[in-house]
Amino acid sequence: xxxxxxxxxxxxxxxxxxxxxxxxxxxxxxxxxxxxxxxxxxxxxxxxxxxxxxxxxxxxxxxxxxxxxxxxxxxxxxxxxxxxxxxxxxxxxxxxxxxxxxxxxxxxxxxxxxxxxxxxxxxxxxxxx
Numbered sequence: 001x002x003x004x005x006x007x008x009x010x011x012x013x014x015x016x017x018x019x020x021x022x023x024x025x026x027x028x029x030x031x032x033x034x035x036x037x038x039x040x041x042x043x044x045x046x047x048x049x050x051x052x053x054x055x056x057x058x059x060x061x062x063x064x065x066x067x068x069x070x071x072x073x074x075x076x077x078x079x080x081x082x083x084x085x086x087x088x089x090x091x092x093x094x095x096x097x098x099x100x101x102x103x104x105x106x107x108x109x110x111x112x113x114x115x116x117x118x119x120x121x122x123x124x125x126x127x128x129x
């Protein structure tokens with residue numbers, strides 16, 4: 001069967017190449033041999049025996065997970081909810097300003113080979129790290 005499919009693919013590629021070149025005589029000749037290949041292919045497919053349908057798989061019983069030996073009660077939640085029109089808390093910087101203890105986002109800039117931080121509240125500058 002693979003030999004037949006290889007021949008059919010070769011014929012199809014040749015037809016496409018001839019149509020691209022504009023050669024009508026060779027294209028007509030190839031169309032005739034393609035018709036022969038298609039007829040031969042349909043005969044081979046019709047002669048092939050159909051595969052039997054597989055048996056359906058048996059249903060498996062559901063497995064239940066064993067219960068834990070004890071159940072812990074949830075503790076109080078540390079998270080808080082905000083209302084529909086409340087503002088979310090501002091993100092905090094892990095490093096506080098040494099002068100005003102502000103935890104707002106700092107501006108980072110380079111001074112020579114060193115990274116520096118600038119506090120947006122009091123404008124204090126100090127080296128990062």
